[in-house]
Amino acid sequence: MTVNPYPLHPECPDLRRLADNPAEALLRAEADIVAAESAAEADRYRRLEEIEEAQQDGRGVTRRTFVAGAAATATALATAQFVTTSASFAATKTGTLIHVFLYGGLDGLSLVAPASDPVLTKARPDLLLGEDSLALARGFKLTSAFAPLEKWLKAGQLGFVPAASDPRLSRSHFQAADACNLGGLPGRIGGRGWLDSLVDALGKGTAFRSVGIGSTLPRSLVGVNGAISLNSVGDLRLNGDDKFRAATEKAIRGLFTGINHPVEEAVIEGMGALATAQKLAAKPYAAAEGVEYRGVGNSFKQLAQLIKGGANVRVATVGMGGYDTHENQGTREGGQLWRRLNELAAAMAAFFTDLGDQAADVTIMVSSEFGRRVASNGGGTDHGHGGVVTVLSGRKLASSLLGTWNGLDKLDSGDVPEYNNMFNVYGSVAQGRFGLTNAEVDKIFPRQKFTPVKIYA
Numbered sequence: 001m002t003v004n005p006y007p008l009h010p011e012c013p014d015l016r017r018l019a020d021n022p023a024e025a026l027l028r029a030e031a032d033i034v035a036a037e038s039a040a041e042a043d044r045y046r047r048l049e050e051i052e053e054a055q056q057d058g059r060g061v062t063r064r065t066f067v068a069g070a071a072a073t074a075t076a077l078a079t080a081q082f083v084t085t086s087a088s089f090a091a092t093k094t095g096t097l098i099h100v101f102l103y104g105g106l107d108g109l110s111l112v113a114p115a116s117d118p119v120l121t122k123a124r125p126d127l128l129l130g131e132d133s134l135a136l137a138r139g140f141k142l143t144s145a146f147a148p149l150e151k152w153l154k155a156g157q158l159g160f161v162p163a164a165s166d167p168r169l170s171r172s173h174f175q176a177a178d179a180c181n182l183g184g185l186p187g188r189i190g191g192r193g194w195l196d197s198l199v200d201a202l203g204k205g206t207a208f209r210s211v212g213i214g215s216t217l218p219r220s221l222v223g224v225n226g227a228i229s230l231n232s233v234g235d236l237r238l239n240g241d242d243k244f245r246a247a248t249e250k251a252i253r254g255l256f257t258g259i260n261h262p263v264e265e266a267v268i269e270g271m272g273a274l275a276t277a278q279k280l281a282a283k284p285y286a287a288a289e290g291v292e293y294r295g296v297g298n299s300f301k302q303l304a305q306l307i308k309g310g311a312n313v314r315v316a317t318v319g320m321g322g323y324d325t326h327e328n329q330g331t332r333e334g335g336q337l338w339r340r341l342n343e344l345a346a347a348m349a350a351f352f353t354d355l356g357d358q359a360a361d362v363t364i365m366v367s368s369e370f371g372r373r374v375a376s377n378g379g380g381t382d383h384g385h386g387g388v389v390t391v392l393s394g395r396k397l398a399s400s401l402l403g404t405w406n407g408l409d410k411l412d413s414g415d416v417p418e419y420n421n422m423f424n425v426y427g428s429v430a431q432g433r434f435g436l437t438n439a440e441v442d443k444i445f446p447r448q449k450f451t452p453v454k455i456y457a
Contacts, residue, residue, distance in 0.1 A: 093201070093203065097316075098315075098362065100364060101317065101367060103368070104322060105176075105369055106368035107337065108162060108387045110143060114141075115139055136400040137401040138399075144338075145338045153400060157392060157397060160401055161453065163404070163419035164422045164425050165385040166179070166422045171384070173369060178219060180369050191219075193223055197443065201434070209313065209315070213229075213299040213316065213317065213318050214231065233305050279309075294347070297346065300318065307358060308354075359394045362394050365426070366389065366391075384416065386412070386419075391455060423448055424452065426445070429455055430444070
């Protein structure tokens, strides 16, 4: 008997027993109907098997042996699929890459700069790094705002790539940020983010293999791999009435299991993500002793909860604004830009401390859409090129100053010259983190021939 799934008004008592919310009630009613029809069909076949078991046809094949054979074939296929999936997981690149994007255009020379450089002394006397700066390799110095990361600097795990840019980046925030997130110009490579392309190279994984912390998914994660965007782990939950949520989850699983459609995998994966998130959020997160997250650190806290909780995050993003410093830039302690950089450094230090031994498998890469002009405009700086990429890694780096640096003797229309292509830097950080081949990186950044930059020791 087929039951009409829509005979009742949403306000009728029969539906209200299933949920207070009519939409959820209808969903569960539909799931119950599908389950009942499936059970009835299974019972019909069972009775047919019993009747025909003794009535073999001329070839000696009964319905039961046919069904048994079909089941064996299905089992073999499922087993083969399981083995393939297991092999893929075994071969999956390990570790986590977190891309922190600083929106506004970071003045890289206020982060790292050549010490006692005559060009800087003349062009930006009001924006020089202070005497309390930290020493880097090759005669460079690092802003004291990054003092919270001094431990990792001394351990050889913190490094900087100066003069990083790409000819395709303009001085427009929107165009440059878009190109940085996509790995090139949208009109030439399409609208897929470079981190989503990276996920392809990493193999199969959990629903949390790519995560964007924030209310909006960044362009770098947009693509085909179903990245998750969240403000906090606890926010990832199924909408609806709390007292009926378990029944709703069961109904959704029932409706989307065994339907032989691509949506089945997406739904089941999504439900698994919900279950993991709710399990992690069931009790307040306790960071490691002495760790305190503030400001942008709260984004890192969500990632720490996921990583320590076994969610198998492979790529993740964190965004931070406030870097468009046309005025009141304040490079030294207490200044506006100094405070932003200090907040970032403190957050990264808290995150790595919180992860403990698990930090060995994590790399943080920090970049911005462009650098700023070498000359001060009288309190700030204007849009330019030649920014800085920061790398904090559980692995030892090749140096505290990475890539090529040929000085400021010949500026590029008033900007820091591009000595290191930004996308080569991105690709090299990912390559060293996950053990990718050059050919794999080439696929992540189409329309560009990958030239590695030495990042890791």
